[in-house]
Amino acid sequence: MLFPFFVLELALEKYPCYLTTPDGLQCFIRPLQAGDRHAYETFLRLMPDEERLFVEHRFLDTAVFHVWPEKIDFFRHLPLLAFADGKIVADASLHQRAGGWKRHIGLVSVVTHPDYRGRGIVDLLINELVEISRQAGLMRLEAEFNGERDVGILAFQKAGFxxxxxxxxxxxDMNALYHDYVLLGMRLKASEELAAAAD
Ligand SMILES: CC(C)(COP(=O)(O)OP(=O)(O)OC[C@H]1O[C@@H](n2cnc3c(N)ncnc32)[C@H](O)[C@@H]1OP(=O)(O)O)[C@@H](O)C(=O)NCCC(=O)NCCS
Structure with a gap:
C-alpha cells in the first residue's frame, strides 16, 4: 500500500489547472501556497458578519493558521483555491486527522467571495475535493453547518452528501445565540466500485 502523504501528492499533481463555471467564468485552481498569506487573509475577512459569527476563532491572528507556515501541511489542511479577476474567489478546504477514530473521514468546508456566489464555483471545488479525497484513500467526507446555511447545505447535497x-x-454563535447543528456526510466510492458502477 502507498504511503498516504505520497498518495495525496499524486492526487495534487493535476494542479494548477483551469476550470470554467457554467456561466463562463474561468477560474485558476490550485492549493494554497505560503506566499498567499495576504490574499488569503483578505479573502477570509470579506466573509459577511452573519457568517463570521460562527467561525470567528478561525480569524484570530493569522486566519486559519496559528503561525503561518513556510510549507503548508496539505495532509492536515488542504485549502483548494479558485482565483479569478486577480483575486481569490473561493476556498474549499479538506481537513484530515492524522490518527484516531476519524482518520478515515475528511472534513470539508467551503466559502465563496460574496461577489462571486451563485455562479457554480463551489460546485466545481467540492467535486475536485471529493476526487482528491477518494484518491487519497479517505472513506468518508463530512461537512458541518449551522441550520441557517441553506445554500451551503444545498450545494453539498447536490454533490452527493x-x-x-x-x-x-x-x-x-459568537453572540451566544443557539442554532441548529447540521452534519452532512458522504461515503466515498473506491476505484473498483466506480469501475463496477460504470459497467
Ligand atoms: C455556500 C457557499 C460556499 C456557496 O458558494 P457558491 O460558489 O455561491 O455556490 P455555487 O454557485 O457553486 O452553487 C452551489 C449550489 O448552491 C445553491 N445556491 C447557490 N447560490 C444560491 C442562492 N443564492 N440561492 C439559493 N441557492 C443557491 C444551488 O443549489 C447551487 O446549485 P445549482 O448549480 O443547482 O444552482 C457560499 O454561499 C458561501 O460562501 N457561504 C458562506 C459559507 C458557508 O455557508 N459555507 C458552508 C459551510 S462549510
Whole structure:
C-alpha cells in the first residue's frame, strides 16, 4: 500500500489547472501556497458578519493558521483555491486527522467571495475535493453547518452528501445565540466500485 502523504501528492499533481463555471467564468485552481498569506487573509475577512459569527476563532491572528507556515501541511489542511479577476474567489478546504477514530473521514468546508456566489464555483471545488479525497484513500467526507446555511447545505447535497444529523439549538454563535447543528456526510466510492458502477 502507498504511503498516504505520497498518495495525496499524486492526487495534487493535476494542479494548477483551469476550470470554467457554467456561466463562463474561468477560474485558476490550485492549493494554497505560503506566499498567499495576504490574499488569503483578505479573502477570509470579506466573509459577511452573519457568517463570521460562527467561525470567528478561525480569524484570530493569522486566519486559519496559528503561525503561518513556510510549507503548508496539505495532509492536515488542504485549502483548494479558485482565483479569478486577480483575486481569490473561493476556498474549499479538506481537513484530515492524522490518527484516531476519524482518520478515515475528511472534513470539508467551503466559502465563496460574496461577489462571486451563485455562479457554480463551489460546485466545481467540492467535486475536485471529493476526487482528491477518494484518491487519497479517505472513506468518508463530512461537512458541518449551522441550520441557517441553506445554500451551503444545498450545494453539498447536490454533490452527493446526505444529512446525517440535525441537533436543534446545539451550537452557539459568537453572540451566544443557539442554532441548529447540521452534519452532512458522504461515503466515498473506491476505484473498483466506480469501475463496477460504470459497467
Ligand atoms: C455556500 C457557499 C460556499 C456557496 O458558494 P457558491 O460558489 O455561491 O455556490 P455555487 O454557485 O457553486 O452553487 C452551489 C449550489 O448552491 C445553491 N445556491 C447557490 N447560490 C444560491 C442562492 N443564492 N440561492 C439559493 N441557492 C443557491 C444551488 O443549489 C447551487 O446549485 P445549482 O448549480 O443547482 O444552482 C457560499 O454561499 C458561501 O460562501 N457561504 C458562506 C459559507 C458557508 O455557508 N459555507 C458552508 C459551510 S462549510
Amino acid at each position: 446526505d444529512e446525517l444529523m440535525r441537533l436543534p439549538g446545539y451550537v452557539q
